Amino acid sequence: MDARTTVSEYYEALRTGKPLGPYFADERAGDDAFVKFGISECLVGGEQIRAGLRSQTETTTDWEVTSHALRVCERDRHAWFSDDVSMVWTDTDVARRHEFDTRWSGTLEFTSDGWQFVGMHVSTADQL
Template sequence: MSDTAEAVVRDYYAALRRGDPLSPYFLESESTVKFGISEALFGFDEVCEALHEQTETTGDWTVESSRLVVADRGANATFADDVRMAWTDTTSDEEYDFETRWSGTLVRRDDADGSTPVTTGESKTAAATTGEAGDDDRPDWLFASMHVSAPHDL
């Protein structure tokens, strides 16, 4: 998998377009959070379950990044982007299309002294929904937080 935070963000977008499992991109921690256009998810298990359901019930994804900015700060990185997202709900055939803003924090999987700051085995939920994911299947950077919002005119 990719070795820079920017490459991991871009890989995540590509995985979303392909319909690949997305939970391997997230830090396995109770402190992991993901805010979507219509959801607030707290803890890796909740994030994992929601991403699995999203993958199972959506398709035909468009993810167009137009302003990705990534800052590598050693063991942590931040990102922000303007992204056009469109998809089809496969259960209702309803199509969605949003101009969105993304931001978040990534953590390096292995810190500078070689220890691993994250659990490398999947949680019970992740193993049930995505299969076994070993260290080599996870990116070098993991999302600790992700925020996706759709702006509204005031």
């Protein structure tokens, strides 16, 4: 599987409520903590990233994730991507539907488990 397919499969896992944590690599000794920025949170370190994604999966449903401009560059054991993504989901804690046009970027590393994220940033594309 290539890096582009990994990003697309992550979107599909988000849509279908499958675990998202396995898409993120484990930090190695001496690494600074990996970071995942979401629309409203900053998760620092593999443990916090996995816990945050687990909570997100448990408290949200009915995801729609539409990629509009996926761009991926892959080199040997590293890859990076960017995308414009429309996202819609329901927060089950408050029974509220959310809808955002977002921008994604991130970095992947090829590991023994295939391509995994080592950083991700998701932000809204609101005009100022």
